[in-house]
Structures are given as C-alpha cells and as structure tokens.
Amino acid sequence: MANPTAAMLVIGDEILSGRTRDANMYYLAGELTKHGIDLKEVRVVSDDADAIVLAVRQLSDAYDNVFTSGGIGPTHDDITADCIAQAFGAHLDVRDDARAILEKHYATTGLELNEARLRMARIPDGADLIENPVSSAPGFTLRNVHVMAGVPSVFQAMVASVLPTLSGGDPVLSQTLRVMRGEGEIAGTLSALAATFSDLSIGCYPFQKDGAFGANVVVRGTDGARVDAAMTQLARELEL
Amino acid sequence: MANPTAAMLVIGDEILSGRTRDANMYYLAGELTKHGIDLKEVRVVSDDADAIVLAVRQLSDAYDNVFTSGGIGPTHDDITADCIAQAFGAHLDVRDDARAILEKHYATTGLELNEARLRMARIPDGADLIENPVSSAPGFTLRNVHVMAGVPSVFQAMVASVLPTLSGGDPVLSQTLRVMRGEGEIAGTLSALAATFSDLSIGCYPFQKDGAFGANVVVRGTDGARVDAAMTQLARELEL
Numbered sequence: 001m002a003n004p005t006a007a008m009l010v011i012g013d014e015i016l017s018g019r020t021r022d023a024n025m026y027y028l029a030g031e032l033t034k035h036g037i038d039l040k041e042v043r044v045v046s047d048d049a050d051a052i053v054l055a056v057r058q059l060s061d062a063y064d065n066v067f068t069s070g071g072i073g074p075t076h077d078d079i080t081a082d083c084i085a086q087a088f089g090a091h092l093d094v095r096d097d098a099r100a101i102l103e104k105h106y107a108t109t110g111l112e113l114n115e116a117r118l119r120m121a122r123i124p125d126g127a128d129l130i131e132n133p134v135s136s137a138p139g140f141t142l143r144n145v146h147v148m149a150g151v152p153s154v155f156q157a158m159v160a161s162v163l164p165t166l167s168g169g170d171p172v173l174s175q176t177l178r179v180m181r182g183e184g185e186i187a188g189t190l191s192a193l194a195a196t197f198s199d200l201s202i203g204c205y206p207f208q209k210d211g212a213f214g215a216n217v218v219v220r221g222t223d224g225a226r227v228d229a230a231m232t233q234l235a236r237e238l239e240l
Numbered sequence: 241m242a243n244p245t246a247a248m249l250v251i252g253d254e255i256l257s258g259r260t261r262d263a264n265m266y267y268l269a270g271e272l273t274k275h276g277i278d279l280k281e282v283r284v285v286s287d288d289a290d291a292i293v294l295a296v297r298q299l300s301d302a303y304d305n306v307f308t309s310g311g312i313g314p315t316h317d318d319i320t321a322d323c324i325a326q327a328f329g330a331h332l333d334v335r336d337d338a339r340a341i342l343e344k345h346y347a348t349t350g351l352e353l354n355e356a357r358l359r360m361a362r363i364p365d366g367a368d369l370i371e372n373p374v375s376s377a378p379g380f381t382l383r384n385v386h387v388m389a390g391v392p393s394v395f396q397a398m399v400a401s402v403l404p405t406l407s408g409g410d411p412v413l414s415q416t417l418r419v420m421r422g423e424g425e426i427a428g429t430l431s432a433l434a435a436t437f438s439d440l441s442i443g444c445y446p447f448q449k450d451g452a453f454g455a456n457v458v459v460r461g462t463d464g465a466r467v468d469a470a471m472t473q474l475a476r477e478l479e480l
Contacts, residue, residue, distance in 0.1 A: 013443055016279045017412065018270030019458060020445065025284070030258030039256045041291070044265070044282035047443070051281070074424040075444040076431040116427030135448075151446060172257065184314040187356030191316035203253055203287070204315040205260065206391060208375075218259060 003038045003169030003222070007059040010044040011052055011070040011080055012150055023152045024069045031159055036169035036222075037065065047071060052083035060087070060145055065166060067159075070150030072139065074116040081122050081140075084147055090124035098123045098138055105136035131161040170222035175231045179238060182206070182213035189237050190217065197230045199223070243278045243409030243462070247299040250284040251292055251310040251320055252390055263392045264309045271399055276409035276462075277305065287311060292323035300327070300385055305406060307399075310390030312379065314356040321362050321380075324387055330364035338363045338378055345376035371401040410462035415471045419478060422446070422453035429477050430457065437470045439463070 008028055014020040025042055032039045040063060045051040052071075059066045071080030085092035098121035106113040120137040123129065130139035130146065132154055139148040139158045148158040179186060183206045194202045200221040207214050219230045248268055254260040265282055272279045280303060285291040292311075299306045311320030325332035338361035346353040360377040363369065370379035370386065372394055379388040379398045388398040419426060423446045434442045440461040447454050459470045 010282075013441060013460075014445055014458065015265075016269055016282070017414070017460065018266060018268075018273050018279075019414065021266040025255075026258060026261040028258075029256055033258050039258075040286060042250075042256070042282075042284035046280060073444070073446060075427045076434050077443050111422065111424070114424060114428070116431075117424035119427075120424075151448075153448070174257070174259065182351065184351070184354060184357035184360075187315040187359075188354070191356075194316050201253060203317050204313070205254055206313060208391075208393070218254065220253075220257065 003036050003172075004064040004167055005040050006032055006037045006065040006067065007041040007043070007063040008039065009052075009055050009059055009066060009068045010042065010150075011047065011068060012044075013046045013077075015044050016046050024150065024155045027152070027156055028067055028069075028159060031163060033172050035163050035166070036171045037166065038169075038172075047077050047079060049079055049083050049086070052080065053087045056084060056087040056145060060143060064144060066145045067162075068145065068147050069155055072120065072137070072147060072149055074119050078119070080147060081124065084142055084145060085124040087145075088124070088142060090126055090142060092122055092124050094118055094121045095123040095125075098129060101129075101136055101138055130158050133157050133161075172220050172222055173224050173227050174218055174220040175227055177217045177219075177231060177234060177238075177240070178214065179217060179240070180212060180214045181238075183215045186215065186217070186238060189234070193230060193234055193237070196233070197221075197226065200226060200230055202230070243276050243412075244304040244407055245280050246272055246277045246305040246307060247281040247283070247303040248279065249292075249295050249299060249306060249308045250282065250390075251287065251308060252284075253286045253317075255284050256286050264390065264395045267392070267396055268307055268309075268399060271403060273412050275403050275406070276411045277406065278409075278412075287317050287319060289319055289323050289326070292320065293327045296324060296327040296385060300383060304384060306385045307402075308385065308387050309395055312360065312377070312387060312389055314359050318359070320387060321364065324382055324385060325364040327385075328364070328382060330366055330382060332362055332364050334358055334361045335363040335365075338369060341369075341376055341378055370398050373397050373401075412460050412462055413464050413467050414458055414460040415467055417457045417459075417471060417474060417478075417480070418454065419457060419480070420452060420454045421478075423455045426455065426457070426478060429474070433470060433474055433477070436473070437461075437466065440466060440470055442470070 127140040127142040203218045205216045367380040367382040445456045
C-alpha cells in the first residue's frame with residue numbers, strides 16, 4: 001500500500017523577500033520521511049489572505065496531510081488562523097481551552113495577557129489544539145491541516161506533538177553511493193538500473209569538488225532488501 | 241506602478257525527502273528583491289512529470305516570471321526540459337546551438353559527448369539559451385519560464401545571466417529594528433503603524449535569546465523616505 005501523502009505550506013513575506021532562510025521545510029521533510037509519510041509538495045506564499053486560502057484549499061484537497069508554518073503570533077501580520085477558518089467556512093473566535101493555556105502561561109511569567117496576545121487563543125470551531133511546550137500558545141489541527149508556528153524551535157516541538165497522532169506508512173530507506181565520475185559517465189548505467197528496479201526511486205545528484213566532477217547516487221525505497229540489491233548491482237556495474 | 245512578479249519552482253525528490261537542504265530559494269529571493277521583482281510564491285515538487293507540468297502552467301499564468309531549479313542534467317531523473325516543452329506544447333529535441341556549446345566544452349575536457357550528455361542539448365523550439373559559465377550545459381527561457389540547474393553554483397551563474405535581461409521595478413528597501421520585548425508587548429503599536437503606513441509592509445519576527453523574548457520589526461517599501469518615517473515613528477512610540 002502506498003504511504004500517506006503530505007504537503008507543506010510556508011507562510012511569510014520574510015522568506016520570499018530573502019530576509020530569512022527557511023529552516024522548517026528541511027526539518028519537516030526529514031521527520032516525515034522517518035515517519036513513512038511522503039512529502040509531495042511544498043509551497044511558500046506571502047502574508048496575503050487570498051493566496052493562503054487558495055493554497056490551503058488546493059493542498060488540503062490533493063494530499064492526506066497539510067502542515068503549515070508561520071503566521072500564528074500576536075501581531076497584525078499573523079493572519080493564518082483567519083485564513084484557515086475562511087478556507088473551510090469555520091467560525092473563528094477566542095476559545096476557552098486555548099485561553100486557559102495562555103492565562104496559565106502568562107500568570108507564570110508575570111506578563112499581561114493583553115488583547116494582542118489573546119489573538120493567539122483564536123481557534124476555529126472543530127479544531128484540535130496542538131501542544132506547544134516551548135512558548136505555550138497552541139497550534140491547531142482542522143480537518144487534515146496542521147497549523148504550526150514559524151519559529152523553528154516552536155515548529156519542531158509542534159511537529160513532535162502532531163506526528164505520533166498521524167498514520168505513518170513504511171519508513172523510506174535510502175542508501176547513497178558517492179561516485180567520483182561525472183553524471184554523464186554513469187547516466188546509462190543508472191537509467192538501466194532504474195528500469196530494473198522500477199519499485200525504487202533512483203536519483204543522481206552531481207557535485208564538484210576540487211575541480212573534479214562527482215555524483216551522489218541515492219537509492220530509496222521501503223523494502224530494504226531491494227535497496228540492498230540495487231546498490232550491490234550498481235557497485236558491480238560501476239566496478240567500484 | 242507595481243513591480244513585476246515572480247514565482248520559483250524547485251524540482252527534485254532530494255529536497256522533499258529531506259536529503260538535501262535547498263539553497264537556491266534563499267539566493268533567488270535576495271537577488272530578485274535587489275532587482276525590484278517581487279517573489280510571490282515558491283513551489284517545490286518531486287521528479288514527477290504531471291506535477292511539474294501542472295505547476296509550470298499555473299505559475300506561468302499567474303506571474304510575470306517563473307524560475308525553475310533542478311532536473312536539467314544528463315540522467316534519467318532529469319525530466320524538466322520534457323515537462324516544460326509539454327506544458328507549452330513545444331517540440332523538444334537536440335538543438336544545434338546547444339549541441340555546439342557541449343561539443344566545444346567536451347572537446348576541451350577530453351570527455352566523450354555521449355548519449356546521456358547530449359540530453360543536455362535538448363532544448364524546446366522557440367526557447368532562448370541561458371549561458372552557463374560554470375559547466376557549459378545551458379539553461380533556457382521559454383515564454384516567461386527560465387529553466388536553470390539545481391547545483392547552486394550553476395544556478396547562481398544562470399541567475400546572473402538572466403536577471404539583466406528582465407525588467408525590474410523599484411528595489412525594495414528594508415530597515416530592521418531589533419526590540420528586546422515580546423511580540424505581544426508591541427503588537428498594538430505595530431498594528432497602528434501598519435494602518436498609518438499602509439503603503440509599506442511591516443513584519444514582526446520573534447526570537448528567543450538567552451531565555452529572553454525579542455522581535456525583529458522589519459519595515460519594507462520602495463520609498464526610502466517613507467521607510468525612514470515609519471522607523472522614526474516606531475522608535476519614538478517604543479521609546480527606544
């Protein structure tokens with residue numbers, strides 16, 4: 001059976017303007033692979049309501065799971081919760097369970113739970129909260145969309161809260177062979193290998209080091225014996 | 241007048257599996273901002289023809305420019321040229337101008353221009369070549385889609401070849417104020433500032449350092465005097 005699929009939606013002008021280098025995509029990709037969920041697509045959109053709503057609807061329809069990153073803080077440019085609610089026609093307001101979490105947190109810190117911070121307790125009706133052990137303000141899951149913070153430490157903690165609740169498939173195993181020849185030298189061999197092992201994904205990633213050309217050949221699949229077999233055949237054919 | 245818009249399409253299983261951390265998005269975002277082109281959306285898709293063709297069509301329709309990264313090498317998993325041709329109904333075959341570039345390059349290196357390498361001379365009819373000063377195999381521009389390599393050094397060189405040929409707008413200027421208070425403290429001030437300076441983009445990016453909460457407030461716009469005015473007002477209101 002095929003593994004469950006996923007998409008990621010990164011929300012934020014700061015990524016698209018080149019100010020901030022996204023760290024969450026790389027992290028989520030690795031965690032999903034370990035969990036046996038196939039990340040099929042990532043989109044990055046700006047803090048624009050129409051763009052967010054459209055992307056949420058399209059990705060939610062097309063994939064088993066959608067993970068969003070960014071736009072759930074207390075400031076005016078944090079519009080993700082509004083957009084998720086709009087995408088699914090859900091009512092959005094401060095919810096008692098989320099408010100209770102914030103009240104407890106701010107009571108401890110001695111800071112005021114002001115109007116801006118209370119924005120972070122706005123959760124769509126029907127959504128489940130996602131725990132945030134770092135800074136307490138929760139994320140949420142509505143239908144198949146998991147809404148999480150953009151700050152990497154919080155994002156990672158929320159991924160750790162959500163992943164165990166999701167059905168995973170077979171973890172994808174991969175082996176890499178580093179070959180100090182140009183891609184063009186080994187392309188024929190790889191193409192034949194890919195035809196023989198059509199159940200595996202065989203990728204070739206070129207690099208240059210000290211003026212010489214090389215390539216990492218990566219064989220991926222859920223059946224470890226098949227991955228082994230492909231790597232053995234590859235090494236033999238390349239006479240390594 | 242509004243600046244020209246752009247989207248980026250990153251093609252490659254290696255990004256979505258978490259094996260490779262994408263470097264090209266961050267680079268392109270910065271270069272486009274300097275050139276006055278607004279990067280509005282990024283998509284990452286796997287080495288899947290249907291997914292690539294669909295994304296190319298949607299992004300080409302929606303934005304002034306599309307930049308793709310990855311999938312134009314000599315191996316079986318390099319299917320980007322085929323997909324671009326398919327997306328626009330263009331004929332694809334080895335083209336004499338591209339073949340001449342490869343012949344010259346491989347004559348110098350003493351390597352054979354074999355069948356796999358000749359794949360890199362497959363260019364859709366009607367496309368303009370993009371120069372590749374790093375490893376010679378060209379990219380190409382078909383309509384408003386600029387097709388470039390995934391290897392960062394080659395991608396960057398191709399961006400440098402293409403950007404001067406594109407109409408730019410006003411470069412977006414930005415100023416950042418680092419505030420050692422939580423987002424929730426300053427959210428009200430920022431919201432009022434955003435209403436006053438509705439021609440600017442005002443973003444707030446929280447961080448934690450040594451257990452304390454802080455935020456970078458970034459004001460962006462094409463009019464330097466307005467950006468200055470907003471920053472001055474912000475600093476005064478926050479009593480910095």
